[in-house]
Amino acid sequence: MAEDVHYEVFLKKNEKSGWALHGACKERDESIKVAHSLLAQHKSGSVRVSKEYFNNGERTFRSVPIFEGGAEAFGKVKDKTGDAALPCFAPDDLSKGHARDTIRRSLTGWFERQQALPMELLHSAHLVEKLEASGTELQHAVQKVAVASAQTSDANVQTVVKQLNDLVQLSLNRIYKDARENRLQTYPKGKDFAQVASDIHNSDARGYALRAAMADRLKSSRKYGDKLETLLEMADTLPVEEKAREFAHNEVDAYLTDLIGFDAGREALLGKCNDLGETVIRLTCLYDGDHGAEALGMAPRSAKRMAQKIGDGDLGECRTAIAQVLLKELEKPKRLRPSSIREEIRLARDLAQKLVMSADAALPADRLIKAFTARSSRLLQPEAIDELLRYARDPNEEIEFLLGLEENLVGEGNKSKLAGYVRSTLGANKTETHFVRGPGKPLEALSQLTAHQARVLRGSYPERDKNELATALDQLGLKILDTTNILCAVEKGPRPALDRAQALLKLAQAGALPKGECLRDAQARAMRLLKSEMGLKEAQSPDGRPKVQQIQQLMSQLNTAA
Structure with missing residues (x-):
């Protein structure tokens, strides 16, 4: 060790006594051994070892605790009495994936300040020295892990901290010893x-x-x-x-997996992203190994290199880490495209289609569906709907925008909520005014309602919502018919009865009438004309028989469609 570093051992013999300096050592290992021997002699006592740095320039000491043991350090055991069962038993275990992930999460701030990786720390005496000199960060990390472990086991925090400290000391001692003996x-x-x-x-x-x-x-x-x-x-x-x-x-x-675990590491890999959507797209390209994707065009060269490696079947652990990051990004409450709700909808749809096709053990389909269901629910917030409808020119476009949103939603509950927005728009006074008494032609308005109804029936709304929306569109069409008397004008026109019956049915077949009462009204009028005195007379004539056959054919087609 350097001449300006030594280790001081403090002892507290029992709960009522105070801390006292027991002695000082030049070597770390020696100070830890002294601490353990004191604990063996004083069963109810506590010990603390601090690393003392002497600053030659300032002529001052800086103290960093490196070991604590005994009742004073951990408090009394009250509830839990079980033994701690750590997943790591030896220093080599700390190099495994789950252990490195725990180390990363408990020391994230320190790692990012040092721009270091957990695997580096476990194999570098230089970094270990820096960590110990940083103050109480190592102790706080041990405490955080111990508290989390104790919550999911029958062991108390004291027991877990002791085992963790023992493991940490074994690991640090090995690194220092290997460094001294030039075995690193x-x-x-x-x-x-x-x-x-x-x-x-x-x-x-x-x-x-x-x-x-x-x-x-x-x-x-x-x-x-x-x-x-x-x-x-x-x-x-x-x-x-x-x-x-x-x-x-x-x-x-x-x-590389360690590096991806840090925000700063991912930023170095992905480059500057304008929004969450761009981050998710680049992560998706990496996960798929699509190194030639346009989305990576502005990313750093390292992103393309890694994508190519993954595409070639290499870096499996790294790909799994990317999948986990991708899921976490998708689960964030932030918008993918904050500047445009339409771009948000389009990107969410494209990503859902792409990722569900790519789903595997690293990227489970159920997690993806859950993430996109949550993201869909955020598209149905009132402020998002207001933004979507802001540029609609009239109620017809509002309905069109809302129905188009259904194709981009995941989850039955979300589709039911969307149906509520559509029902509210259909029931609005401005919507009725637009379709029934608006500037457009009645047949054009009826055709628009029929198209909307067909879209609803093709959709994947819950059955009850689908039926209610289809009925609401039909009722709005019926108001147009009652107000404009279009069918009545066709029925009572000057043309032959069979021609008028055909015209009524062709209106329905051409998609000018919504299914339901509107369609039944047209069929009923056609049947009245067919059974009328004029209709029966025309049906007996040579020219009438083909017309009757065509009417029957049209009726059959409409019944099948209905």
Whole structure:
């Protein structure tokens, strides 16, 4: 250790006594051993070890606690009495994915300030020294993990903290010892990654040694963007021999996975995104391995390189991490396209179609459906609907915009809520005025209502909502018929009875009349004409028989459609 660093051991013999300096040590290991021996002698006591840094310039000491033990540090056990069952038992376990993820989440701020990765920390005495010198961050991280673990087990926080501290001390001691004895593998200058990985695989065959060499290489990369480029270069220069290649590939994949876990790391990978939609699109391209996608055109070169690797079937752990990030981004309450509700709807539809087709174990379909259902519900907020309808020229366009939204929604509840907006618009006085007494021609208004009704019946609304909307459109059409007397004018016109009957049925068949009472009214008028004295007389004539057959054919087609 440097001459301006030493370790002080403090002892509190029991709950009522005060803290007292027991002694000072030059070596970390020695101070920890002294602390444990004091705990063995004083069963109800507590110990604390602090690392003391002397600043030669300021002539002052800075103290950083590195170990605490005993009742004073943890409080009394009251409720839980079970043993802690940590998923990690040895320092090597901390290099596994779930452990690194826990380390990342509990020390996110420190990692991002250092632009470092969990895998680096576990294999670099330099970074461990920085972490310990940072103050109480390591202790707070242990406490956070302990509290979370205790909540899901029968162990109390004291027990979990003790086990975590023991594991942390084992890990730190190993790193410091390996550093002192020059057993942390360094990255030789002048060699490419394939040579380094092959040499380690052939001589050591431990992932620990290769990870340490990679941490040594990354030490000169100060920013996440630089580390990303360095790691991708490693991924491009893997050994040729199959086993050595797999050995090296797995470690590069793990390092890249760590980097993706940080917001700053993802920003280095994806580049500056204008909104959440752009972030999600770029993540989707990475997940699909679509390195030639237009969406990656403005992204950093590293994004295209990673997408190509994933497209080639490499970086499986990295791809899984991207899938998890993608789901979290989709589940955010923020808009994909805050500047345009129409762009928001279009993008949400395109993403849903694309991602559901790509769903697999890493990106489960049920999670996707849940995410898009929540996103659909936000499209139905009153302010979003107001924005959607803001530029509608008339009530007909309002209905058209709302019905178009249905095709882009996920979830039965959302479609039922949309049906409520449509019903409200159909029942508005301005809507009735527009269709019944508006400037347009009656047949044009009827055709618009028929088209809207057909769209409703094709949609996937809940059955009750679908029937209510279809009936509301039919009733609005019936008001047009009652006000304008169009069918009455056709029925009582000067043409032959069978021609008038045909005209009524052709109006319905051509989509000019909504299904329901409007259609039944036209059919009833046609049947009256067919059974009238004039109609029966015309039916007996040679020219009338083909007309009767055509009327029967039209009636059959309309009944089938209905």
